[in-house]
Amino acid sequence: MAAHRTADLVEELRRRIVDGEIAPGQKLPSESELITAHDVSRTVVREAITRLRADGLVRTRRGAGSYALTPPVESGGAWPARPVRTLADRRALLELRTALESEAAALAADRRTTAQIGAMRDALDSFDAAADAPAAALEHDFAFHRGVAEASGNPFVLDLIDAAGPAMIAMPRHRLEVSRGSGADAGAVGHEHAAVLAAITAGDVRAAAAAMRTHLVGSLRRLTGE
Template identity: 40%
Template sequence: MTTESDILSQKLSRELQEQIVFGVICPGQKLPSQRQLSTRFNMSRATVREALQDLELKGLIETYHGGGSVCCNPLESYFETSLEGVGDNLDYQLQVMEIRAALEGEAAYYAALRATNEQLGKIGQEYHAMQERNSGNTTLAKAKADLRFHMMIAEASHNLLVISFSQLFYNSCFNAIYGVLDRTLKKFGRYPDGIRSQHTQIYQALLDRNPDLARKLAIEHIEYTRKQLEEVE
């Protein structure tokens, strides 16, 4: 027999599933505590626990004793490949840039459509901080800052697959992405002349809520960097 508690826990489970699917709760992000959920949805702690157990059984979250519940990356089990040692291979680096162009183009498109004002504000803060950090920073710091900017755009896409794949792709291919920047900086001694202005244009397209332009600029940004890489050799 279905009780009122069962109905409420199923309702909460569906609500949290929707938040995960639409990127309100991102992979790796902690869910609100049981106490917070209980207060927000006016439910007992026992009902909240049932909902979280349902999400855990579905593989959407992991719950740690004393550490709360964390949203899982649904693609992680399909991305178990070691790419160690190939990050400095030019052909591989070029392939990584091809994937980045497609991935970041879609992320920018949907971020322009779906980003909340709060997310745009945080992207803006990161954009301005990145511009200030570009001079005098190490190559490693610049690579991390660039990916942080693009990862924030991916999270603002509110597309679970874009967010999940971006996380895994950037982590797995970081050595290659770092290698691209390292090769380029060794040749030019600085960021190539167009990259800073391209970041500015992408950010402005997001603010203008122009998805087609945001996608176009994001793709052009990566293709420009890829061309610089090809000219290094």
Template identity: 40%
Template sequence: MTAEAENSVSPSAGWRRRETLSSQLVRTVAERIRVGEYPKGAKLPTEKALIDEFGVSRTVVREAIANLRASGLISIHHGIGAFVRQDAGVTPFRLSEESLVAVEEIVKGLELRIGIESEAAALAAHRRTEADLEAIRQACAAMDTAIRHASRDTQADFDFHCAVASASQNEHFYRIFSYLGETLMPRMRVQTNDISDAMFSGHLGRVNDEHRAVLQAIEARDADGARAAMRKHLSDSRDRMVERLRYDK
């Protein structure tokens, strides 16, 4: 291919192959925001427009949008679209390629957990026993103890999710989570010793509030509420961990 022909191909064809497609899209959109091609407050192109321009799948676009949102560059207005934040660029967007890989692993892992654990929570609302409820309550109580002591131990968090999976009365959910949880729980993979005790306890408090929202829906046999509460918890967890990775680099 001649240099002239190479310069005439679509933007996606010139991307560096060693990057994942979603990280390439993140980099391109972030640069357009930086130079003002996508001004502050402006609505980003639609998913379809991005798919057509860059020749990527809807999944790639959605992963990139999730990363851009977690990076503080855009905000999502559900039912309307994605918009460049007014404060975009106040904190420079400087994710290394290594950080982008970590971000994408967390996003993908939590997306998988959202699909599995949301349904497990809905089934638990229908099928839980008093013993199941007590196990979930004990996990929340153990998290309260961790909050008081700013404990970095992840066991109470893990036990909560195991107890919800077990309450589904479907052993496959429990077995899958027992593997996925140890592999994909972000707090098991990210060092937290550099965070102050007060800040870390505040983080655990928010997490346990989300846990208790799941517990309350399961107690009430509210399957839709349990599904929504677990989805919100894991989505918020994804956003928190991605934001932490952003500021660590």
């Protein structure tokens, strides 16, 4: 019976995270709230949270509760062709993105339009303004990367980015431990984005590719804490 209750609670919380009802960076209901709402024991709640942590959906901070992470990229017959659930999966996806998006940035530097530059700049302004809203920041982060793909002029690159969707933007676990404005790594993201846009705007193909690579390698470092 306890195992059944645990499985039910895991699936309910998983659904809420994947559907965005509990957004990346948002705190889950407290242990006491989950016990009351679902009429389960403390053991069931703790086991459910442990399973969600193992799936990469939840980060628990001692004394502060549990927080939702970026939900996994599920396979829907498009790209990526396999679910992206674990830290190792996200590392592999970021390695692939580094190759793909560095070339996309280079192409964008050569092919971008004034309107596309404006759209990318708007995405970065919105990202910077979403300092205290991790879910919104994730959406604007994706909008910038999608803007680069669109500016590349290669429809296949854009199709791949669209197929992955915002879930391809990993939520670094320590973004939940400090506010974006106070974290040194958070400021780095803004500088990296700006460097990519500056190179694309200047039409510097090599600098654009290098800046995107620097950004995504930095994203990998922030994700893994290495």
